[in-house]
Amino acid sequence: MKKKISAELQAIEKKHQVQILYACESGSRAWGFPSKDSDYDVRFIYIHKPDWYLSIEDKRDVIELPIDELLDINGWDLRKALNLFRKSNPPLMEWLKSDIVYKQNDWFLKSMQELTNDYFSPLSCAHHYLNMARNNNRGYLQGDKVRIKKYFYVLRPLLACLWIQQNQSMPPMRFQELAHAMLPSGELNEQVEKLLERKTRGEELGTEPRVEIIHEFIEQTLPKVEAFLKDWPKNERLPAAPLDRLFREALSLNREAN
Template sequence: MNAMERHIQEELQRIEREEGVRIVYACESGSRAWGFPSKDSDYDVRFLYVRPVEWYLSIYERRDVIERPISDLLDFSGWDVRKALGLFRKSNPPLLEWLQSPTVYMEQYGFADQIRALSPLSFSPKSCMYHYLHMAKGNYRVYLQGEQVKIKKYFYVLRPILACAWIEANGTVPPIAFDELVEAMLSTEAALYGAVQELLARKKSGEELDLEPRLQVINDYLEDRIAYYEEAAKHQPAVEVDQDEQLDQLFRSAVATVWGTK
């Protein structure tokens, strides 16, 4: 464990003390988890937590998110497990990504493994494809129009578009690693694959990627795929498995296990 990982774990323990919660899972999200961080990339720490049983037995709706201001490249944000399970029920892509992050800072009480076991049953190709398509369209519109573009933003359009391609081809949760998506979905497109790999090598080397002339081969691909998936998403299966009883039980079990109320 390196110094930053130790520091992150210390901060997670501080959050537990200050908020009176227990963190059951914490991981890296964003560009570091996806495999293309810059030298100044934030550490996007995402976590799931459980509060004492009395907090849930209230007539009031309470805030179910914990956030800390970004400081020293550290960005902490967490969801209460009840919120997380409600989003999991809707096949929430960010949560599904967190659960397969390659960098886990904290995992205890068995909650993450239990929810992972339910993931294949709850995955909805339609809702997840729409999520990634919306992300791609927004980033493309904001950052990649015109002759000069913010070159590093290509990754934030390519990754969701490749996730759409993975969903269409496999019907499963897309891998979190950008390299894996590129190899699986672009390796037969020689010119495009080469352009993406060259850009990826530049980013991984720590080179500053700012405004540059747009990469037409990538723009052409993105425009074509955005238009394609706007139609293809309509025809993806919308999996709706009744897991309410299982998720309720998982929630109750998490609270009881963490706080010793069994």
């Protein structure tokens, strides 16, 4: 599959005349709880040749391939990515922590990772994860019977909020590491581990009676997260200059490469 993904990325570079600076896995595979039939969520950051940016026209700044049963591939132009990075965009910051990497420019990845702490906003990221947990809980975990695999799509962002509150940093990418750090030992942890084992073993997790101890943890923790976020200071607008320098240097590298 890695060969197929690499071939798709090369085809994108050729068709769109871009240079892919970084490509990685996101979603359930990167989070550590893929199912047997999970697709591949490939995300990438790319840059055009310098002349592409010298225009008064607004141009499309994403590249998206049609989704099939196995592959979901899309990417952001570097200028778009840096603007979102300045706003502490959690998905982008997660990409930079992924341990499944398909393509990378070492200078670019190191430069972005070195800037992560400077542009990390606990408030923005925690709000992102809270909304994700709240929406998935409301959409999939109400009633006596629930879509059991959706527990992970509520627990991970909820635990990410707790991590941010405690550590003031981006949470670990892997669910196992996050759960180990933030879940108390005992029955709750055991039930979560059982579900994780079932999911990663490839067992079909359909609609089942809800797991009461997990359900109670979610219902008790959501309002606690909402409460502590109300007291956090608002975000300050972060400087553009370091990202401008990175952008100009990436353009210079791309000019030399082409």
